[in-house]
Amino acid sequence: xxxxxxxxxxxxxxxxxxxxxxxxxxxxxxxxxxxxxxxxxxxxxxxxxxxxxxxxxxxxxxxxxxxxxxxxxxxxxxxxxxxxxxxxxxxxxxxxxxxxxxxxxxxxxxxxxxxxxxxxxxxxxxxxxxxxxxxxxxxxxxxxxxxxxxxxxxxxxxxxxxxxxxxxxxxxxxxxxxxxxxxxxxxxx
Numbered sequence: 202x203x204x205x206x207x208x209x210x211x212x213x214x215x216x217x218x219x220x221x222x223x224x225x226x227x228x229x230x231x232x233x234x235x236x237x238x239x240x241x242x243x244x245x246x247x248x249x250x251x252x253x254x255x256x257x258x259x260x261x262x263x264x265x266x267x268x269x270x271x272x273x274x275x276x277x278x279x280x281x282x283x284x285x286x287x288x289x290x291x292x293x294x295x296x297x298x299x300x301x302x303x304x305x306x307x308x309x310x311x312x313x314x315x316x317x318x319x320x321x322x323x324x325x326x327x328x329x330x331x332x333x334x335x336x337x338x339x340x341x342x343x344x345x346x347x348x349x350x351x352x353x354x355x356x357x358x359x360x361x362x363x364x365x366x367x368x369x370x371x372x373x374x375x376x377x378x379x380x381x382x383x384x385x386x387x388x389x390x
Contacts, residue, residue, distance in 0.1 A: 204262045208255035211247040212265060214274040218244035219279045226283040226340065238340040241280060248273050269281045270309075273329070274302050289339050289352070297357055298332065301364040306372055317374045321353045324363040331356035 218240050224230075225237035251269060255261045278299055284290040312319060335356040338349045345353075 204260075204264060205262045206255075206262070208251040208258075208260055208265050211251035211254075212268050212272050215247050215276060216243045216249075217267070219275050222276070223279050224285050226287060229316060233245055234340055234343070237280075237283075240338060241276070241333075241340060242337060244276050245337075248276075248329075257312075270306065274306065277302065278334065278338070278389075284336070284339050287343075289343055289345065295352060299361050301360050305364060305367050308368065310373065315363050315375065315378065317371065317378055319367065319370050319374060322363065322366060322370070324359070324366050328363040329357070329361040331359045345375075367389055 221240045222237050222244070225233045225240060227233075248269075251265070255265055281295040281298060282384060285292050285295045296364070309319070332351070333352045336348070338352055340346060342349050
């Protein structure tokens with residue numbers, strides 16, 4: 202059963218926002234882009250808010266640890282795929298971002314199984330902020346002027362750089378963990 206608290210409720214609301222963003226973008230409804238932008242912005246804001254509340258109130262749960270990053274990825278992936286479908290974003294850009302997110306998620310799961318947890322780095326936070334800003338700009342401004350294209354490319358660059366940083370950080374932590382295990386095993390009893 203899901204522990205009912207404000208951070209988990211915000212995470213669930215973010216997941217429920219995903220189809221709203223997609224429908225608002227893809228269905229021909231009045232002011233669809235406006236609604237998609239508002240819902241996406243509110244959902245993106247809850248990403249930082251739920252973590253802040255969970256840490257401040259001591260309401261960190263297993264559900265939150267698993268579902269919060271999944272909710273973030275669902276929101277970003279759904280928006281990217283919708284924007285590609287609308288012809289507002291090149292498919293290769295969406296694929297670079299989506300591939301990085303899936304690869305990091307998979308690697309994170311493997312690391313956690315081995316007792317290694319890598320906290321979000323400042324690069325990851327910059328990546329998230331740039332991705333959100335780029336998606337919001339692509340929703341709000343059609344056709345995209347040069348500044349939106351530059352923002353999208355900055356988001357792609359941050360995505361690739363933070364992904365490489367994450368993988369090298371995990372590798373380093375895994376090697377340290379193995380070395381600690383070997384050192385402990387070599388100590389006399």
